[in-house]
Structures are given as C-alpha cells and as structure tokens.
Amino acid sequence: MAKEAPIEIARNKKNLAFYLAGGLIVLCIGLFLVVDPYPFMTRGMMTSFIIVATGLAIMVLSGIYCYILAVRMATVFPAMIISEEDIYDHTGSPADGLINWADVAEIKETQIKGKRYLSIIVKHPQTYIDRQRNPVKRNVLVKLHEAYGSPIQIAADSLDYDFEGLKNLMKTRLEKFRATASAR
Numbered sequence: 001m002a003k004e005a006p007i008e009i010a011r012n013k014k015n016l017a018f019y020l021a022g023g024l025i026v027l028c029i030g031l032f033l034v035v036d037p038y039p040f041m042t043r044g045m046m047t048s049f050i051i052v053a054t055g056l057a058i059m060v061l062s063g064i065y066c067y068i069l070a071v072r073m074a075t076v077f078p079a080m081i082i083s084e085e086d087i088y089d090h091t092g093s094p095a096d097g098l099i100n101w102a103d104v105a106e107i108k109e110t111q112i113k114g115k116r117y118l119s120i121i122v123k124h125p126q127t128y129i130d131r132q133r134n135p136v137k138r139n140v141l142v143k144l145h146e147a148y149g150s151p152i153q154i155a156a157d158s159l160d161y162d163f164e165g166l167k168n169l170m171k172t173r174l175e176k177f178r179a180t181a182s183a184r
Contacts, residue, residue, distance in 0.1 A: 006083035007169070010160045011091070016073045023066040030058030079159055082173055084180075087120075091158040094137035094144075095128050095151050101177040103127075107170045110148050116156040117148075118167055125151050 033040065033055025037048045072092065081088040087099040099120060106121040122128060128151045132138040141151035156163040 004084055006081050008078035009080040009082070009166070011072060011075075011079040012157055012160045013073055014160075015157050016069055020066060020069040020073065023062050023069060026062040027059055027066060030055045030062060033058065080154075082169065084173070084177065087170075089152070089154060091154055093153060093155065093158075094132055094134075094140045095153070097128070097131060099128075099152060101174060102181065104174055107167065107174060109167060110153065112148065112153065116163055118154040118156065118163070118170065119148055119150050120152040120154070120170075121150045122152060128152060 034052050037051035037055065040051050041048060077090060079089075079091045081090075084101075086101055087104075089096055089099060099122065103122045103124055104120055105123050108119050108121065110117045110119040125145050129138060129141045129145065132141055144153055145151045156166075159166065
C-alpha cells in the first residue's frame with residue numbers, strides 16, 4: 001500500500017499580522033511615555049521617573065512580543081504536519097512537538113475562555129508535560145491537563161485551515177491509523 005503524503009498546514013498570517021499591529025501600537029504608547037512623560041504626571045502621585053520606567057518596560061515587553069510574532073510570520077516552516085504515523089504540532093502552544101497517533105485516545109473540541117480549541121486526548125499525558133523544559137509552560141500544561149483532560153490544545157485561529165475541516169481531517173486520520181494498526 002502506498003504511503004500518503006503528509007499534509008502541511010500553514011500558520012494563520014492574517015491573525016499574526018493583527019496581533020503584530022496591536023503590539024506595535026503598544027510599543028508606540030511606551031515610546032510616547034518615554035519621550036514626553038509630563039502630560040501623565042499628576043500632583044505628587046507620579047514622578048517623571050516612574051512614567052519613563054513604565055514606558056521603558058512597556059517598550060521592552062512589546063518589543064519582545066513583536067519580535068516573536070515577526071519571526072513567526074516570516075517562517076516558512078508549516079505550523080502543523082499531519083502524516084500517517086504522527087502529528088507534528090508547531091503552532092506555538094506549550095505542548096509543541098511530535099504526537100504519535102498510537103498515543104492519541106480521542107480528538108474533541110473544547111472551549112477555553114470563549115476560544116475554540118482542538119483537544120488531543122493522549123494516553124500518556126505526562127510524557128508531553130515532562131518534555132517541556134520551561135517551568136512556566138510546564139505548569140500551564142499541568143493546568144490544561146487537569147482542567148480539560150489533555151495538555152495538548154490547538155487553537156482554532158492559529159492555523160490557516162477551517163476548524164471543522166481540521167477536526168474532521170484529524171479524526172479521519174486517527175481512524176485510518178487505527179484500522180491499519182489493527183490489520184498488522
């Protein structure tokens with residue numbers, strides 16, 4: 001039987017451009033606080049030092065945010081690759097990486113704070129949690145696992161693909177994998 005070619009799904013560049021524009025606006029606000037802090041001073045409450053320090057902090061944080069978004073927009077590497085054996089998630093979520101179809105128990109839709117996510121329920125979630133080296137992201141994965149049953153949550157708006165189509169594609173590929181795995 002011939003192998004199917006992996007499906008590559010790109011990032012949603014439109015949303016990234018929208019977020020980048022927001023980050024640039026915040027960067028400009030920080031620059032305005034640094035250049036002209038006097039309109040924001042009140043009697044005795046705020047000194048120009050506090051306002052300039054706040055402006056610098058805003059500029060640094062929004063500059064890092066804009067840099068990360070610009071790099072994501074410029075990358076040509078797909079956000080997700082779906083093959084017969086596995087899924088490679090590179091959407092920017094804390095659980096980025098390789099997900100084997102053999103480890104996937106279920107795929108379902110979840111709502112987290114009003115946003116739609118594709119929740120990939122895995123048999124061994126601790127493997128994905130332990131894989132994350134950043135302690136903050138690891139803690140996020142633990143909280144996601146406790147609240148939604150899986151550390152792997154893929155945002156609907158992070159991919160340049162119809163959400164319902166992606167859900168159906170993933171479920172179809174999972175069923176196809178299970179059928180070929182049981183035939184072996």
